[in-house]
Amino acid sequence: MANHNPWPDEGNTGHIWDEDLRELDNPPPLWWMLSFYAGFIMIIFYTLYYPVIPLTDKTGEFTKGMAGWTAIEEYNEDFKVLKDWRVAKFADKEEQLAAMSVADILKDDELRQYAVATSKVLFGDYCAACHGAGGAGNPNFPVLADDDWLWGGQVAQIEASIKNGRIGNMPARGMMGNLSDEEIDNVTDYVIALSEGKGSDPQFAAGKAVYAKGMCLACHGPAGKPLAPAGAANLTDQVWRFSSDRDAIRNVIANGVNVKKNGEYIEGTRQAIMPAFKERLPNADVNVKRLAVYIHQLGGGQ
Amino acid sequence: MSEKQSETASKSGTDHSVLGGVETSNKNLENIGVELLPVHTGGTVHAKRIPGTFRKIKWILASFWLILFVGPYLRWDGHQAILWDLANRQFHFFGLTILPQDIWILAMILLFFALLLAASTAVAGRLWCGYFCFHTVWTDVFTWLEEKFEGQPNKRQKLDQAPMSLEKLKVKIPKHLIWLLIGFATSFSFVAYFTDAIDLWARLFAFEWGSVETTIVVVLGLSTYFFAGFLREQTCIGFCPYARIQGAMIDTQTVVPTYDQDRGEPRGRMRRVKPGEEAPDLGDCIDCNLCVAVCPTGVDIRLGQQFGCITCGLCIDACDSVMDKIKKPRGLIRYASLQEFTGKKLPAIWKRPRVIVYSAIMTFAAGAILYGLATMSPIDVKALHERSPLFVQMSNGSIQNKWTLKVVNKGAEVMQAKITIGSEFQNMEYDVSPAVLSVQPGTVGSATLLVRIPRRDLTEANTPIDIMVEDVNNPQIKTTYNSVFIGPKPR
Ligand code: SF4
Numbered sequence: 001m002a003n004h005n006p007w008p009d010e011g012n013t014g015h016i017w018d019e020d021l022r023e024l025d026n027p028p029p030l031w032w033m034l035s036f037y038a039g040f041i042m043i044i045f046y047t048l049y050y051p052v053i054p055l056t057d058k059t060g061e062f063t064k065g066m067a068g069w070t071a072i073e074e075y076n077e078d079f080k081v082l083k084d085w086r087v088a089k090f091a092d093k094e095e096q097l098a099a100m101s102v103a104d105i106l107k108d109d110e111l112r113q114y115a116v117a118t119s120k121v122l123f124g125d126y127c128a129a130c131h132g133a134g135g136a137g138n139p140n141f142p143v144l145a146d147d148d149w150l151w152g153g154q155v156a157q158i159e160a161s162i163k164n165g166r167i168g169n170m171p172a173r174g175m176m177g178n179l180s181d182e183e184i185d186n187v188t189d190y191v192i193a194l195s196e197g198k199g200s201d202p203q204f205a206a207g208k209a210v211y212a213k214g215m216c217l218a219c220h221g222p223a224g225k226p227l228a229p230a231g232a233a234n235l236t237d238q239v240w241r242f243s244s245d246r247d248a249i250r251n252v253i254a255n256g257v258n259v260k261k262n263g264e265y266i267e268g269t270r271q272a273i274m275p276a277f278k279e280r281l282p283n284a285d286v287n288v289k290r291l292a293v294y295i296h297q298l299g300g301g302q
Numbered sequence: 303m304s305e306k307q308s309e310t311a312s313k314s315g316t317d318h319s320v321l322g323g324v325e326t327s328n329k330n331l332e333n334i335g336v337e338l339l340p341v342h343t344g345g346t347v348h349a350k351r352i353p354g355t356f357r358k359i360k361w362i363l364a365s366f367w368l369i370l371f372v373g374p375y376l377r378w379d380g381h382q383a384i385l386w387d388l389a390n391r392q393f394h395f396f397g398l399t400i401l402p403q404d405i406w407i408l409a410m411i412l413l414f415f416a417l418l419l420a421a422s423t424a425v426a427g428r429l430w431c432g433y434f435c436f437h438t439v440w441t442d443v444f445t446w447l448e449e450k451f452e453g454q455p456n457k458r459q460k461l462d463q464a465p466m467s468l469e470k471l472k473v474k475i476p477k478h479l480i481w482l483l484i485g486f487a488t489s490f491s492f493v494a495y496f497t498d499a500i501d502l503w504a505r506l507f508a509f510e511w512g513s514v515e516t517t518i519v520v521v522l523g524l525s526t527y528f529f530a531g532f533l534r535e536q537t538c539i540g541f542c543p544y545a546r547i548q549g550a551m552i553d554t555q556t557v558v559p560t561y562d563q564d565r566g567e568p569r570g571r572m573r574r575v576k577p578g579e580e581a582p583d584l585g586d587c588i589d590c591n592l593c594v595a596v597c598p599t600g601v602d603i604r605l606g607q608q609f610g611c612i613t614c615g616l617c618i619d620a621c622d623s624v625m626d627k628i629k630k631p632r633g634l635i636r637y638a639s640l641q642e643f644t645g646k647k648l649p650a651i652w653k654r655p656r657v658i659v660y661s662a663i664m665t666f667a668a669g670a671i672l673y674g675l676a677t678m679s680p681i682d683v684k685a686l687h688e689r690s691p692l693f694v695q696m697s698n699g700s701i702q703n704k705w706t707l708k709v710v711n712k713g714a715e716v717m718q719a720k721i722t723i724g725s726e727f728q729n730m731e732y733d734v735s736p737a738v739l740s741v742q743p744g745t746v747g748s749a750t751l752l753v754r755i756p757r758r759d760l761t762e763a764n765t766p767i768d769i770m771v772e773d774v775n776n777p778q779i780k781t782t783y784n785s786v787f788i789g790p791k792p793r
């Protein structure tokens with residue numbers, strides 16, 4: 001910075017660098033400056049009025065400023081307005097859902113769409129953990145998007161399944177628990193053949209005999225197809241409850257589903273329990289119906 | 303850089319650069335030929351108004367903005383001809399209804415005009431600023447009114463300095479009222495493009511405006527009044543980004559209002575030569591300062607093209623009128639490029655690379671707009687393939703895919719959309735619910751589609767299928783959506 005100022009008249013501030021680089025004093029128009037200063041005054045006002053100071057007071061509350069305003073309170077208020085609006089706007093629809101049976105809801109186009117649209121989040125929160133997003137299923141958990149239903153695919157049956165839950169039940173080694181390892185092998189081959197439509201081939205006659213001896217037909221039906229949906233799998237179709245792998249199928253026949261001895265699950269048995277959602281869901285009498293309608297339209301409702 | 307290299311570099315530099323022959327070792331701006339031109343900061347510029355060619359052109363171009371005020375009252379088919387219906391997400395433009403799905407056309411329109419701005423600036427400088435910009439136009443109208451109320455610039459200056467008095471208020475108040483009225487008309491017209499204009503008037507007199515309308519009209523109206531009435535050239539000089547962008551788009555081939563220094567200098571007042579005195583050797587500029595007096599941004603164009611200049615051409619009018627009076631040829635200040643003054647000829651417009659590139663992009667955008675408008679169909683279908691699960695194994699061995707179909711009705715009548723599937727598979731089955739989808743005009747309807755194909759028929763994991771949608775009421779309205787059927791990897 002030079003002390004000596006070769007340009008005394010041009011109104012520079014006397015700050016000169018590199019011999020000729022100098023700072024001039026060119027004030028902007030007065031009103032610009034006034035608004036600039038007004039900005040500073042606003043800072044003081046803001047600091048006092050709004051929660052600017054990041055300290056807590058004695059009660060552990062954050063300082064709120066004179067206005068007592070906080071962003072989260074404003075958010076909550078706004079959100080409440082939105083929520084109230086939503087509740088008010090759809091109150092009649094909710095009432096209808098509560099009053100009507102699921103079968104009737106399904107018939108009412110508008111109501112059905114409403115039920116489906118309001119179920120996505122609910123399904124994600126309560127169902128998708130086991131049944132997968134969109135009912136895609138997970139290993140050992142049933143797919144909801146197909147047309148194979150253990151307990152029935154009509155919307156009222158789906159509703160009942162959600163509401164009261166379902167407990168799978170299949171004895172180990174046949175109804176009497178008396179099938180030998182060889183017999184189990186034979187019947188395994190037989191049920192696989194059933195799903196391929198080759199059940200009456202002579203080579204599976206041994207397995208077919210075991211199917212009768214083990215009284216499998218009591219639940220799975222004389223031809224591998226249950227007479228009514230009561231939890232037993234349809235053995236003639238292409239959908240397997242647990243896995244289409246032969247070892248897995250054999251294991252289910254050998255150790256059953258949910259088989260307990262002295263109150264403990266026996267080793268190797270499949271555990272298959274769907275909890276009752278009437279206790280788990282909030283606002284269950286409406287939400288169970290909503291979910292039943294939603295699941296019904298995933299791809300295979302009957 | 304080695305010494306040798308730098309030597310050649312500086313040599314070629316002196317040969318070709320515009321700074322050729324200029325001493326650059328000293329950082330002093332004056333030494334390298336850069337001059338700091340003054341910017342007007344001394345209060346309101348009161349520019350003189352004089353008639354002329356450019357003045358006329360300015361009025362004609364400015365009158366385009368009158369459309370802004372008339373636009374909302376045009377009717378078409380019983381509704382407002384130009385309406386941005388935000389609530390229903392529709393844009394009406396006479397017979398056209400543009401829905402959000404077509405908004406890319408709007409993007410093309412924006413692209414077109416952005417490039418038009420670039421191209422016109424490359425050719426003839428800040429044409430937008432000087433003639434068309436709403437700030438320039440509104441300011442022009444405001445100062446024209448000011449002159450009507452307060453008189454010539456010198457009178458206005460005196461009035462501004464005079465102490466507050468009843469007389470002064472008598473002149474000032476009507477002017478401000480008219481300004482505010484224009485501000486209101488401007489903001490009202492703006493809002494009227496987003497809601498029915500006539501209804502807006504009706505609700506104004508019934509005091510039924512909502513807070514949104516009121517805020518926009520008041521804020522926009524007051525800022526019109528403030529910007530055009532008070533900020534004026536400060537906007538262009540101080541904070542309008544276009545001023546900087548466009549300044550940067552001007553090059554040596556751009557024609558802009560330029561003072562012909564070779565012809566005008568040395569300037570001086572014409573005097574009678576007294577006997578015995580030698581006549582001074584003067585250029586054509588008589589130093590009347592008229593070009594400065596008429597400049598709306600207070601620029602002295604004789605110092606060269608500079609960033610305060612919005613290239614409005616008014617100084618050309620002024621100078622031409624003076625040249626006419628002293629019987630010299632016009633054009634001491636004229637539209638010319640820097641290149642002309644260096645003696646080189648300007649290449650033809652279509653040979654300048656920037657013009658070529660800009661016009662190519664503009665042509666593309668214009669083509670896209672025409673294509674978009676020409677092919678705009680009254681029906682639009684989107685098929686969203688279910689992602690989880692992508693496909694489902696059904697009990698009879700078929701594979702099922704699920705789609706959610708969105709059918710947009712862009713027409714004016716209710717549509718009964720019927721959905722059918724075309725594919726190569728004989729054993730394909732499908733369900734659509736609802737079987738016939740009825741869609742209200744300007745809305746979107748949605749249907750669920752389930753398609754099943756026996757697994758043994760699938761030879762690929764992905765097979766194309768066509769989803770065809772047809773309006774039962776109006777069978778020529780139809781469209782096909784090409785989608786893919788997804789199955790497991792073939793065994
Ligand atoms: S510089 Fe900006 S405000 Fe000024 S006339 Fe041009 S575009 Fe308008």
Ligand code: SF4
Pocket residue numbers: 559593596597598599600601602603610611612613614615616617618
């Ligand atoms: S110098 Fe001339 S062209 Fe530029 S703004 Fe002023 S009057 Fe307009």
